[in-house]
Amino acid sequence: MPERKEKYKKVAYYHGCALEGTAQPYNTSTRAIAKKLDLELVDIENWNCCGAMEVKNVDPEIQTYLSSRVMSLAHNGMGQDVVMAPCNGCYHNLKKAEYDIANKEKSREVVEKISAKAEHPTYEAGQVETIHALDWIKFGYGEDELKEKIKGGLKGLKVANYYGCMYTRPRHIFPEKDQGGDSESTSKPHYMDDLLAIAGAENVEFPLKTACCGGAHTLSDSDTSTKLVLNILKAAEAAGADVIATECPTCHSGLEMHQIRALKRMSAETNVKIVYFTQLLGLALGLSARKVGIHENVSNAIPMLKAKKIA
Amino acid sequence: MAIHEKHLIRPENLKTHDNLVIDGVDVSGHWSTFIETRVVTDYNEQLQEEIAALPGGEYIHRCWQCGSCTNACTVNAINPEFNPRYWIYLIRMGMESELLRDKEIIWQCVSCNKCTYACPRDVVPEGVMKATAHWLEMKEHTAPSNSTIFDEEFTRQVVQTGKIEDGRILMNFLKNSKQPLFQDWLVEMVKKMITNLPVKYLMGMGWATVFQPKTKRWGKARAAIEEHIAEEKAAERAALGLDAAE
Numbered sequence: 163m164p165e166r167k168e169k170y171k172k173v174a175y176y177h178g179c180a181l182e183g184t185a186q187p188y189n190t191s192t193r194a195i196a197k198k199l200d201l202e203l204v205d206i207e208n209w210n211c212c213g214a215m216e217v218k219n220v221d222p223e224i225q226t227y228l229s230s231r232v233m234s235l236a237h238n239g240m241g242q243d244v245v246m247a248p249c250n251g252c253y254h255n256l257k258k259a260e261y262d263i264a265n266k267e268k269s270r271e272v273v274e275k276i277s278a279k280a281e282h283p284t285y286e287a288g289q290v291e292t293i294h295a296l297d298w299i300k301f302g303y304g305e306d307e308l309k310e311k312i313k314g315g316l317k318g319l320k321v322a323n324y325y326g327c328m329y330t331r332p333r334h335i336f337p338e339k340d341q342g343g344d345s346e347s348t349s350k351p352h353y354m355d356d357l358l359a360i361a362g363a364e365n366v367e368f369p370l371k372t373a374c375c376g377g378a379h380t381l382s383d384s385d386t387s388t389k390l391v392l393n394i395l396k397a398a399e400a401a402g403a404d405v406i407a408t409e410c411p412t413c414h415s416g417l418e419m420h421q422i423r424a425l426k427r428m429s430a431e432t433n434v435k436i437v438y439f440t441q442l443l444g445l446a447l448g449l450s451a452r453k454v455g456i457h458e459n460v461s462n463a464i465p466m467l468k469a470k471k472i473a
Numbered sequence: 474m475a476i477h478e479k480h481l482i483r484p485e486n487l488k489t490h491d492n493l494v495i496d497g498v499d500v501s502g503h504w505s506t507f508i509e510t511r512v513v514t515d516y517n518e519q520l521q522e523e524i525a526a527l528p529g530g531e532y533i534h535r536c537w538q539c540g541s542c543t544n545a546c547t548v549n550a551i552n553p554e555f556n557p558r559y560w561i562y563l564i565r566m567g568m569e570s571e572l573l574r575d576k577e578i579i580w581q582c583v584s585c586n587k588c589t590y591a592c593p594r595d596v597v598p599e600g601v602m603k604a605t606a607h608w609l610e611m612k613e614h615t616a617p618s619n620s621t622i623f624d625e626e627f628t629r630q631v632v633q634t635g636k637i638e639d640g641r642i643l644m645n646f647l648k649n650s651k652q653p654l655f656q657d658w659l660v661e662m663v664k665k666m667i668t669n670l671p672v673k674y675l676m677g678m679g680w681a682t683v684f685q686p687k688t689k690r691w692g693k694a695r696a697a698i699e700e701h702i703a704e705e706k707a708a709e710r711a712a713l714g715l716d717a718a719e
Binding site for chain 1: 528529547548551581583584585586587589590597599603607618619620621622623624625627628631632635636637638639640643646647650657658661662665666686688689690691693694696697698700701702705
């Protein structure tokens with residue numbers, strides 16, 4: 163869609179906390195892709211945490227405020243009308259804040275009250291559009307253009323595309339999804355599949371695309387998380403996947419951590435590799451393994467990618 | 474009546490006889506198991522109202538017991554005792570003592586929102602699970618769960634500085650939940666990270682652990698957030714009839 167192509171060419175980039183910590187390689191590879199595809203990312207200055215999965219359990223309206231402040235910075239501080247968040251948690255929370263501010267009196271009141279006390283403009287519904295890194299590449303660069311840019315790419319690589327929970331649930335905070343046409347599906351998301359297919363990968367039939375990795379309790383209830391992750395890893399292996407492509411830092415580090423924990427605590431060994439979709443796409447675009455931070459992952463995919471002549 | 478589906482009945486409510494004769498008829502064997510006769514008299518008529526007063530519990534009254542939540546539930550698939558539909562039923566009935574039997578597992582909801590996605594009545598069962606877990610803790614039926622300890626440490630950092638730092642969260646959480654820092658799998662994970670990560674990131678992460686990342690000019694937001702949370706917590710405690718004597 164040409165309209166979105168124009169709109170997403172320059173976006174406010176909200177990478178959030180995880181991409182400065184455990185998910186550095188997601189940040190590295192997203193920035194490398196932006197450079198390669200000539201898409202402009204403008205960092206949101208003096209941003210704050212969106213509230214992740216935790217703050218809402220202490221006070222849901224505070225989570226809405228935290229996310230609203232980020233959107234207010236993009237709109238009022240930078241004059242941007244699109245915020246791109248590669249982290250599912252950030253993406254989800256900004257979307258949820260958008261919905262709650264538009265539809266819930268109490269959310270609006272709290273956001274107004276705290277914004278006034280914190281002395282910054284109150285975010286108002288509709289001022290920015292929040293998109294995921296998947297939307298950004300699919301529509302900001304364009305699939306046809308991507309097809310032209312990639313030659314060969316990920317040929318011979320079998321990929322299980324894993325989207326997790328927060329990209330599609332709950333449905334009501336994503337009014338643009340399930341609208342037919344080229345809109346995303348909440349029951350069977352396919353944007354990552356689409357992009358990696360263009361990149362030359364062979365996407366396997368993976369039934370656990372939107373299963374939960376137990377990320378919210380990755381440390382507080384590790385046994386549950388290990389069981390859930392092991393299901394996902396085993397299902398991917400059974401489907402014949404070499405790698406699980408991820409688009410969420412919580413899922414990604416959850417899969418990496420509990421792959422190790424499953425081996426240590428349950429003697430359950432799995433060998434499927436875990437790689438951010440931006441890393442795979444970067445490789446397909448001819449970026450070096452180092453440029454997309456493959457060596458920064460805990461799950462070591464380098465030997466397998468080298469054997470397939472992809473890295 | 475003879476009971477065939479014994480697994481549906483709590484074991485203490487089952488009465489089994491090896492040899493039983495009723496009115497001269499031998500009913501030993503297949504016909505020898507009965508349910509203990511009982512009348513439930515202890516209700517907490519306020520239970521639904523109390524849960525509804527906590528964040529997430531607002532829409533519990535909409536439930537019509539279809540069971541879509543339990544059917545979709547991630548945790549139920551690995552532990553059949555984890556049953557959101559049943560707990561919502563007990564809360565709406567005011568059957569507090571029945572609910573308390575499961576008090577140690579309700580906090581294990583992973584917030585995947587599959588229930589919320591499946592629910593045809595917009596009950597938001599995920600929110601009800603969180604409200605119920607908080608209710609159990611506020612009423613001191615359970616100690617703060619690991620989930621609550623984690624949420625509170627995380628929120629404390631965000632409120633204080635506007636941002637979080639992974640390493641500090643991990644260390645403080647393990648300390649607060651009385652778990653050892655050097656668990657085999659965590660050590661292995663960190664080893665792999667150190668082997669793979671370039672020195673500049675490691676230095677950056679080390680730096681972040683010592684000098685926490687902060688949002689600038691955050692003081693006023695922090696004060697307003699703290700004030701709001703204190704007000705909300707006081708209102709929640711009042712709704713549950715706590716602190717009434719003060």
